[in-house]
Amino acid sequence: MEPLNDQELDQILREWQARDMPAALERKVFGAHRWPWLLRGSIRVPVPVGILMLLLLGLAAYSSFSIQRPVTLSDFQPVKQLEPRIIRTVYENH
């Protein structure tokens, strides 16, 4: 049997058309990527922004620490001038 020549082979090979890629594949690729990212993902942060964020975090931690320092006995001082206000209800006048 006589084999095909180059031109005939090229012509016959072109008869085999590939099926089209499913449209849902893009959603599968980029959707599937999102959820594991929440567990294993990483974020790139520029160095100056990172330093600024660390400074802000440090400042926030320091200020919250200074507000919540423990109360000591020295915080309780006698009142220098007592100015009592007497508040009566209308029923007490009768």
Add this chain to the structure above:
Amino acid sequence: MTERDIRAAFHEHARTVYRFAWRVTNSSAAADDITQEVFLSLLRQPDRFDPSRGPLRPFLLAIARNLALKKLRDGNRWDVLDEDRFVAAPMDFGRAETAQLVAAAVNALPPLQREVLVLAEYEALSLDEIARTVESEVGTVKARLHRARENLRRMLAPLKEPNRRSIHGTVK
């Protein structure tokens, strides 16, 4: 590469990757899996692609190729016969359509011949790009492509008009 770059790469090359995987594995499910895995691996490790080492298309096809060969090996569809010694005989076509016959003939080729044929004939990659994809020398690619075409010439010979007429007895 950023996710935006990878999305652009998907729009530009996903169809090529899919077609290649589909033709080499002869399976839609495998082509789906392979295309998905190629781009997911790039999303997981965007720094894997180094533009200074070559263009993106052969890089993506090389990942697809490794996955496809793994699937063929896992499915025991990898013929251990030395591909240099593979000599195809004309196929018995019966009443099948030409496209089915071509698919059957291409799938009968040893995997290393099949992949270079698909990349050259159907994806129009240059010899250099094919060599990058299959991680071989250009000379090796040329030799494999030549053997693949020789085998197909013989396998598909019954489709040649004079042969076909003599098979079906339509010569008057």
